[in-house]
Amino acid sequence: MPARVAIADRRPSRSPGPSDAVEELAGKLISTGRQAGLDAVGIASADVFASTRADLHHRKAEGLSGTMAFTYRNPDRSTDPGRVLSGARSLVVGALSYRRSEPGPVPSQATGRVARYSWDDYYARLREMLACIAGELSEAGWMSVVVVDDNALVDREAAYRAGIGWYGKNSLLLIPRRGSWFLLGSVVTDAPLPSARGRVEDGCGTCTRCIDSCPTGAIVRPGTVDARRCLAWLLEAPGDFPVAFRDALGDRVYGCDECQLHCPPNRSADRRDPPPPPAAGEEPWADLVSMVRSSDEELLARYGRWYIAGRDPRYIRRNALVALGNVAVGDDPQVEGALRAALASGDAMLELHASWAAGKLGRLDLLRGGSIAAGGPCEGGAHGTAEGRGTPGREMTGRVRSGSR
Ligand code: B12
Ligand code: SF4
Numbered sequence: 001m002p003a004r005v006a007i008a009d010r011r012p013s014r015s016p017g018p019s020d021a022v023e024e025l026a027g028k029l030i031s032t033g034r035q036a037g038l039d040a041v042g043i044a045s046a047d048v049f050a051s052t053r054a055d056l057h058h059r060k061a062e063g064l065s066g067t068m069a070f071t072y073r074n075p076d077r078s079t080d081p082g083r084v085l086s087g088a089r090s091l092v093v094g095a096l097s098y099r100r101s102e103p104g105p106v107p108s109q110a111t112g113r114v115a116r117y118s119w120d121d122y123y124a125r126l127r128e129m130l131a132c133i134a135g136e137l138s139e140a141g142w143m144s145v146v147v148v149d150d151n152a153l154v155d156r157e158a159a160y161r162a163g164i165g166w167y168g169k170n171s172l173l174l175i176p177r178r179g180s181w182f183l184l185g186s187v188v189t190d191a192p193l194p195s196a197r198g199r200v201e202d203g204c205g206t207c208t209r210c211i212d213s214c215p216t217g218a219i220v221r222p223g224t225v226d227a228r229r230c231l232a233w234l235l236e237a238p239g240d241f242p243v244a245f246r247d248a249l250g251d252r253v254y255g256c257d258e259c260q261l262h263c264p265p266n267r268s269a270d271r272r273d274p275p276p277p278p279a280a281g282e283e284p285w286a287d288l289v290s291m292v293r294s295s296d297e298e299l300l301a302r303y304g305r306w307y308i309a310g311r312d313p314r315y316i317r318r319n320a321l322v323a324l325g326n327v328a329v330g331d332d333p334q335v336e337g338a339l340r341a342a343l344a345s346g347d348a349m350l351e352l353h354a355s356w357a358a359g360k361l362g363r364l365d366l367l368r369g370g371s372i373a374a375g376g377p378c379e380g381g382a383h384g385t386a387e388g389r390g391t392p393g394r395e396m397t398g399r400v401r402s403g404s405r
């Protein structure tokens, strides 16, 4: 998920107008966002996110962020909208739904599961919708910058302050009656817009289903995820996939939806208003054999919108090998071919994950005669975890002028 920033036309900033003009502009911005396709729009002041800054520092100190960089790289920056746009006064925050019904039956046993937020490039759509709001601001003479899933700003806190939703115990932001299947982003502007009058109250109550259903126990306390245990991060992290969590990974190859699937507000939203099926072109499944066997170029062309540590496609093959070990059938010739190819690849990381998969599928015979030490499901922790390895960067990859996308 490369982060991008769109900068609206940078005309000189002007003094705030009378408050009714500003109210009118706020109304216009909200309706522009809704017309563009956003499911919710709210406004917050651009004050520093002080409590989130403290949370980021504490979690880093506790080790809960693992080797993640992202917003954790520089908490003082990612919690200060004024570092995104000098003179920032307001945030116009938007939410875009990616809620879909369950995909159809799994195409084959050698199939990997993709988390819903990545069935398509919903982030690109969200940026385009927010760019419409930036355009409106620009026309009115204000400066603005669009930030979506960017290291420069913590999106959930912006949405919480804009009165869009509450923090669930899974740490996701939930919108009343609509749940959590939303992506979030902001337009940071120097326009002095009226902010949301209140915050949305907690809607979790005594429920703990997300905590109980997390396959790895990653929600270590309400609202706090330990990235070192979270499958969504482990699939993105560089290095070996930790042995301790390989079984729990199941068929996932990118992202994890478990703590949202069991969430009662999501389920009742689906009952009230059944979600649409996956649209043409949306990709809930990935062919594991072809993920292992495709060239680097093919993998990047197909899955390039995913966050891939260091843009290194070997991590896609690594993830596919673990999923193969969990769900494939060992005597399927296609699976055998993929394992043989990985075992003979000369890439130590892929060979180790392939040998683990071969062991799980009862195909230790594939290792005989090769140079790989047999490392079945009992391989142990010798290959380490993602921790302590190179720090990935969900760095901003470019600054794109609004309207140029
Ligand atoms: C780092 C990151 C991750 C990490 C860590 C996630 C985590 N929960 O720690 C990993 C890679 C694991 C991850 C996974 C996912 N992510 Co993510 N991720 C981010 C990122 C880049 C930064 C998040 C951040 O810095 N948060 C700061 C920390 C401090 O905030 P927090 O963890 O939300 O904690 C808050 C609560 O604890 C609350 N709080 C404090 N006290 C208390 C007490 C109680 C009782 C409660 C309930 C809450 C509470 O305050 C804290 C903030 O101050 C954002 C994009 C961005 N630029 O913001 C996307 C983002 C958060 N991710 C998003 C998504 C969709 C996901 C996944 C669902 C993807 C998937 N299907 O695999 C999973 C969900 C996992 C989960 N349960 O959170 C969306 C969330 C949308 C939403 N509705 O909330 C975001 C906003 C991206 C976007 N632009 O839409 N993500
Ligand atoms: S995304 Fe998956 S692993 Fe991470 S906290 Fe949610 S259920 Fe647990």
Ligand code: SF4
Residues within 6 Å of the ligand: 168, 169, 170, 171, 203, 204, 205, 207, 208, 209, 210, 211, 259, 262, 263, 264, 265
């Ligand atoms: S599963 Fe329950 S506790 Fe978790 S976010 Fe949903 S409502 Fe809140």
